[in-house]
Amino acid sequence: MRTIVLASTSPYRLQLLRQLGLQFHVAAPLYQEEIDQEVAPELLVKHLAHHKAKSLVERYPDALIIGADQVFVGSRGKILGKPGSFERAVEQLKDMAGRSHTFYTGVSVLDSKSGKSLTELATYTVTLKALSVGQIRDYVRRESPLDCAGSFKIEGLGIALMQRMEGEDYTALIGLPLIKLNGMLEEFGVKTLSDEPEVAL
Incomplete structure (x- = not known):
């Protein structure tokens, strides 16, 4: 089995990757992400995901390194990332x-030994209910989603903000599209499910 490295400090991505039942290491990417408003969001997240993975090549010269990144486009047409503070989270929400928003999540798998890489994009759309300022502030105070693009945690109380959710893979909304990632890992020879015949007892 190849060494697998998740280039992320996100506890949400860590929990998601554990769902695939693989053994893996976790390391902070040595890459300072910057949001460039001149780049289309679908290209930006793929670029950031790839460079996060690439930043760990010297540290892990023989591994499959996974990088991921996520943004969404706000109502003013600006690409937004994590709020970072209580008031910014309130303003984002x-x-x-009362509007629909598309989240763009890039995921990249890089074979540091061969240099081969695959980078994919997943999108997911959410429609939030009409919410009062009091409801928004109560939500942010209770769940503190300051490290989440969009200022909510869909796997927690954030579901109470939603009117509708649409997409091919809900894990993309949390930050790591497992359906795409599983397929990418298979292309590198990593199988999450064994095809060995069942041994009779």
């Missing part, structure tokens, strides 16, 4: 309330 005020702008999002």
